Amino acid sequence: MSYTTHHTIKPGVIAPNLTPFEDDLSIARDLYLDNVRRLLEDGCVALAPFGTTGEALSVSTAERLEMLEHLTSNGIDPKRLIPGTGLSNLPETADLTRRVVDMGCAGAMILPPFYYKGVSDDGLHAYYARLIERVARDDLAIYLYHIPQVSGVPLSIELVRRLKKDFPEHIVGIKDSSGDWENTKALFGISGLTVYPGSELPLFEALDLGGAGCITATANVNTSAIAKVVELHQNGETEAARRAFEKVRTLRLTVQEYAPIPAQKRLLALQSGDARWANVRPPLEPLSEARGRELADRLRSEVGLDILSMD
């Protein structure tokens, strides 16, 4: 079946890369590119620009396209990018998705339309069906994005199954950020679907089921350690992988105690000495420097990760 040709991303960790802002809240182009390069060098097999972690819904469509062009014109391979393109309406989502396909990106990560709540599976099915029709590209590869605690609009297992069945060449995968392992496990039962947990916490269980890794926010500060777990597991060194995973898990749980987007941005500001990294767009609020130092101290003592002395 031809849709397997989409699966060019090797198993590993994918970062929904953070979006840094200047003090006037325009995107900091230099930091954006630097961070992408760093994440790929640190071992990300791909990136998912403009996900929830990348403050995607606080960024305009024009800004997303401008940054993607900035990346590709600076040598970043679009085949390692799965940008978020899901907006709340069909015409703008279709236009943005088509642009991303035409740039040669590996796929597009697409939220359900997230304004109207309590909508039916039939309504959501119609949305994705119309979207695929409007994008009108044979090489459109959609990764569905299930993050009901933020979007307010869940993608049921039954709906995902129907979409995969009806559009097998276009629905290639899903990121499940629900944090509900039973849901993720059920998704693994859908034939031909690539399933990424939206966190490293169930990484081991996912790999044991033949999963391809995870797409996780905390990859922005912990790529190499997460990548190592996947590598050891792939090599059959299960015990070493499990030992490495313990620290990865602890870091995740500690960062989760803070607001993860502002917290990771503050860590990068402290690490780089570039205060712009701490900026977030409202309605999010920056994490204070004091709280950031507290978090950095905890990571050093709890998992031996010395964020402030890394480069």
Add this chain to the structure above:
Amino acid sequence: MSYTTHHTIKPGVIAPNLTPFEDDLSIARDLYLDNVRRLLEDGCVALAPFGTTGEALSVSTAERLEMLEHLTSNGIDPKRLIPGTGLSNLPETADLTRRVVDMGCAGAMILPPFYYKGVSDDGLHAYYARLIERVARDDLAIYLYHIPQVSGVPLSIELVRRLKKDFPEHIVGIKDSSGDWENTKALFGISGLTVYPGSELPLFEALDLGGAGCITATANVNTSAIAKVVELHQNGETEAARRAFEKVRTLRLTVQEYAPIPAQKRLLALQSGDARWANVRPPLEPLSEARGRELADRLRSEVGLDILSMD
């Protein structure tokens, strides 16, 4: 205080006018204009195009601007329009809002950024503050839009009070669609703020508190009856107003038993004989003709409103 100059809309009913679609789901321009003219003729004091009822978040920014230009170039007075301009991000919301101000509209109805949940009042305050700064127009008149059951992002009484205090010339009103009368009543306590309940159900209580009317979805099928209630109340004919209100209330409660947006569109399709009226954009689903006829029958028997024989 100069901000009172914004209050050019007289007391009455404001319809968040429905957005009709062609079968290919583009906006049906002729029906859009016809419906606006009909609502104004039937007694709406103003319209709120592109609210939740107008499927605003299923429509692109370009489409909103195109339709507003279509209206004003066909003689609709922009001073009777309060279009919805709230998107999930700052740059696009600012651009759209500035365009609406420059068209001479009476105001802009602005949702909080509705993707990220659990955000702080400080974060939302910063969003509106940055928005006002970016729109950069002295005559910007903002109507806040509180509809937490859909947006997922409430505007607390305390936040609304702070915004009104910090930007008295720009924050002129609020539409409270929470359905929580205690919340609406508390908003009436904020000095200088025009408060519109987002339904006719608490219309009487709102008028008794000196309110200016309501902004209600069901005005799309029941404008003249709701307008009559306000008129009678304004004239001091309280008992007649109360009797008229009973039917208005019954109609609302009956329509609410159906999905209100598809239901009203189906009623207009049946009334006009134009099947395009039944179209909705996914993720919403159209109401079946059978269910629409059932609703029309109920309205005839329950409140004596013969939708199918109106013109």
